[in-house]
Amino acid sequence: MEFGLWEKYYKDIIEDFGFSRSGDEKSAKLLDEILSTEGCLTLDDLSQIVGFSDKFIVFGAGPSLKNHVLMLKENHDLKDYVLVAADGATTALIEEKISPDIVCTDLDGNVDDILLANLRGANMVIHAHGDNIDKVATLSSLFSNVLGTTQAQPIGNLYNFGGFTDGDRALFLSVALGASEIILAGMDFGDKVTKYSRPDLEVKVEGADEFKRKKLLYAEKFTNWITENEPVNVINLLE
Numbered sequence: 627m628e629f630g631l632w633e634k635y636y637k638d639i640i641e642d643f644g645f646s647r648s649g650d651e652k653s654a655k656l657l658d659e660i661l662s663t664e665g666c667l668t669l670d671d672l673s674q675i676v677g678f679s680d681k682f683i684v685f686g687a688g689p690s691l692k693n694h695v696l697m698l699k700e701n702h703d704l705k706d707y708v709l710v711a712a713d714g715a716t717t718a719l720i721e722e723k724i725s726p727d728i729v730c731t732d733l734d735g736n737v738d739d740i741l742l743a744n745l746r747g748a749n750m751v752i753h754a755h756g757d758n759i760d761k762v763a764t765l766s767s768l769f770s771n772v773l774g775t776t777q778a779q780p781i782g783n784l785y786n787f788g789g790f791t792d793g794d795r796a797l798f799l800s801v802a803l804g805a806s807e808i809i810l811a812g813m814d815f816g817d818k819v820t821k822y823s824r825p826d827l828e829v830k831v832e833g834a835d836e837f838k839r840k841k842l843l844y845a846e847k848f849t850n851w852i853t854e855n856e857p858v859n860v861i862n863l864l865e
């Protein structure tokens with residue numbers, strides 16, 4: 627999605643959630659400085675790395691994730707797909723001994739599992755925003771093979787492919803990487819959160835709070851936008 631169009635949605639989001647655009651920009655500037663020092667991936671680099679397939683699977687952290695992972699393991703040769711884990715969904719893949727090719731994260735999933743995935747070869751798409759500037763400062767330099775994203779105006783090394791939550795941003799990234807088909811696993815949206823999304827939950831699934839429900843509404847809205855506006859075949863395993 628071109629930034630001009632994204633910016634209209636972005637303005638709605640920051641107003642709806644009361645986010646700070648300057649906070650988003652400050653976090654983006656910090657991530658860009660870190661990536662300038664540590665080195666980072668360009669979109670071309672990442673396209674080369676995952677050029678083995680134009681078929682993608684995006685794993686969200688919804689309640690159906692584990693069942694979908696087991697079904698995909700059973701019925702598909704996962705080597706034929708670019709596997710993109712959205713943040714907390716990384717843990718479910720690690721549990722099933724699956725290594726994602728890409729992790730899309732704003733660094734609020736299970737960081738130990740995301741680090742392990744990175745050690746095992748996952749490329750990292752790290753998202754900077756106004757509410758994770760501390761994590762950007764303390765965690766982003768721990769990762770290798772990083773491409774940086776922002777939800778504000780792209781600067782320096784950073785990209786903005788469109789999208790808001792880790793899951794829908796993973797779809798916009800997949801489109802930017804040339805996906806012709808994207809299978810959605812664990813992309814339930816709705817009103818439940820899982821231990822994958824909230825590692826400190828005592829139970830596996832519980833009702834989402836209003837803040838999370840609103841985020842999931844945007845995630846669903848942008849997922850639908852891709853289905854309606856991009857030349858890509860989106861298959862949601864929930865349907």
Ligand SMILES: Nc1ncnc2c1ncn2[C@@H]1O[C@H](COP(=O)(O)OP(=O)(O)OP(=O)(O)O)[C@@H](O)[C@H]1O
Nearest residue numbers: 686687688712713714791792793813814815823845
């Ligand atoms: N019911 C669901 N619960 C959680 N995530 C879901 C659900 N359905 C789809 N997803 C997708 O899985 C992605 C990964 O979830 P996760 O909560 O780890 O990341 P997140 O986007 O940073 O959310 P948050 O900011 O609330 O931590 C979400 O971004 C969302 O797009």
Ligand SMILES: Nc1nc2c(c(=O)[nH]1)N=C(CO)CN2
Nearest residue numbers: 645732755756757790791792
């Ligand atoms: N400012 C801000 N931006 C976000 C936030 C958030 O909590 N605050 N959460 C997101 C979900 O991945 C994406 N973007």
Ligand SMILES: [Mg+2]
Nearest residue numbers: 713732734792
């Ligand atoms: Mg997250």
